[in-house]
Amino acid sequence: MQMRLTFIGADHEVTGSCHFLEVGETKVLIDCGMEQGNNVYENAELPVSYSEIDYVFLTHAHIDHAGMLPWIYARGFKGQVIATYATVDLCSIMLKDSAHIQEMEAEWKNRKARRAGRGEVEALYTMKDAEGVLSHFEGVAYGQEFKLNENLTLKFTDVGHLLGSASIEIWAAENGVEKKIVFSGDIGNKNKPLIRDPEYISEADYVVMESTYGNRRHKKGVNHVDGLARIIQETLDRSGNVVIPAFAVGRTQELLYLIRHIKEEKLVTGHDGFEVYVDSPLAVEATHVFKDNLMECYDEETKALVERGINPIDFPGLKLSVTSEESKNINFDMTPKVIISAAGMCDAGRVRHHLKHNLWRPECSIVFAAIRPRVHWDGFCRTARRW
Numbered sequence: 001m002q003m004r005l006t007f008i009g010a011d012h013e014v015t016g017s018c019h020f021l022e023v024g025e026t027k028v029l030i031d032c033g034m035e036q037g038n039n040v041y042e043n044a045e046l047p048v049s050y051s052e053i054d055y056v057f058l059t060h061a062h063i064d065h066a067g068m069l070p071w072i073y074a075r076g077f078k079g080q081v082i083a084t085y086a087t088v089d090l091c092s093i094m095l096k097d098s099a100h101i102q103e104m105e106a107e108w109k110n111r112k113a114r115r116a117g118r119g120e121v122e123a124l125y126t127m128k129d130a131e132g133v134l135s136h137f138e139g140v141a142y143g144q145e146f147k148l149n150e151n152l153t154l155k156f157t158d159v160g161h162l163l164g165s166a167s168i169e170i171w172a173a174e175n176g177v178e179k180k181i182v183f184s185g186d187i188g189n190k191n192k193p194l195i196r197d198p199e200y201i202s203e204a205d206y207v208v209m210e211s212t213y214g215n216r217r218h219k220k221g222v223n224h225v226d227g228l229a230r231i232i233q234e235t236l237d238r239s240g241n242v243v244i245p246a247f248a249v250g251r252t253q254e255l256l257y258l259i260r261h262i263k264e265e266k267l268v269t270g271h272d273g274f275e276v277y278v279d280s281p282l283a284v285e286a287t288h289v290f291k292d293n294l295m296e297c298y299d300e301e302t303k304a305l306v307e308r309g310i311n312p313i314d315f316p317g318l319k320l321s322v323t324s325e326e327s328k329n330i331n332f333d334m335t336p337k338v339i340i341s342a343a344g345m346c347d348a349g350r351v352r353h354h355l356k357h358n359l360w361r362p363e364c365s366i367v368f369a370a371i372r373p374r375v376h377w378d379g380f381c382r383t384a385r386r387w
């Protein structure tokens with residue numbers, strides 16, 4: 001039998017990343033992602049049953065790379081999921097959050113179906129499935145060669161996309177021939193707050209690379225700190241709120257890092273101790289993962305802060321709200337403030353409630369800080385629409 005690679009997903013669209021690698025008798029998936037947004041192409045069927053998969057190597061915790069793990073667990077997967085320590089920690093909150101969303105969606109559809117006299121649907125997967133697959137995770141350190149058996153060795157290299165994100169180098173041997181295959185995962189931009197710049201891999205026989213922004217250049221030298229400080233200053237001066245829709249994991253913590261810097265450097269004046277609310281249960285949990293994790297993921301600047309005893313994403317005035325009651329109270333209190341809330345695409349979550357309360361008030365600002373598939377909007381920008 002020959003070494004074989006089959007592309008299951010994300011091979012002609014972004015999201016739903018999943019590749020199937022067979023080396024001798026060993027069967028491996030690289031990523032197991034959920035398709036998100038408009039589904040133009042269906043992922044291919046896996047040519048074997050999920051119970052036959054020995055390992056999943058996970059590049060990072062984003063749902064479009066990890067989100068179907070509970071689903072394959074429900075269909076018989078009982079192998080091992082191997083990922084960096086930070087990815088394991090992030091998955092432990094993100095897969096449960098995703099299961100919660102699946103259960104809520106099914107419940108909502110079933111309420112409608114019952115009213116219309118239609119049959120009920122099942123959730124794509126449940127909390128039990130998420131918890132089940134999480135017990136199969138195994139964390140590894142960056143940069144260490146990890147020998148699974150005589151035919152398979154792997155190594156995770158930091159690619160600066162998300163806390164814990166990695167390219168995976170795989171040395172696969174069969175019939176005395178060894179090949180090195182690299183799966184890029186999502187590669188981050190340079191100079192992102194908090195996490196390290198991407199490291200590069202110098203050699204491979206084959207590279208499987210995903211590309212979302214293949215034909216675009218990132219803008220150079222955008223000064224996020226000054227832009228954000230200016231918007232906060234102007235908005236608080238007008239007694240308005242700054243509402244920032246942001247992805248709960250990654251983007252929210254980058255914003256906290258920038259705001260901590262703005263506060264420390266006193267770049268906003270006349271509003272001492274202004275309050276910053278993080279209003280999304282997932283973002284709050286993810287912020288705790290970032291706080292605990294991990295010196296091995298932080299860049300030099302962030303490490304230096306930690307060594308000075310400074311928490312890089314904490315500051316006076318930071319309020320992490322969790323209950324929906326606390327969330328509602330944010331808009332009853334009229335003190336001008338910054339509100340960071342999920343979801344980044346404004347299509348779900350508590351941010352919709354904050355938009356409802358603030359979008360119509362001319363003194364308020366809505367700030368988009370999204371660089372994601374289909375949102376090609378780099379840096380900070382106040383909404384054009386004010387009335």
Ligand SMILES: [Zn+2]
Pocket residue numbers: 060062065161162186
């Ligand atoms: Zn990603």
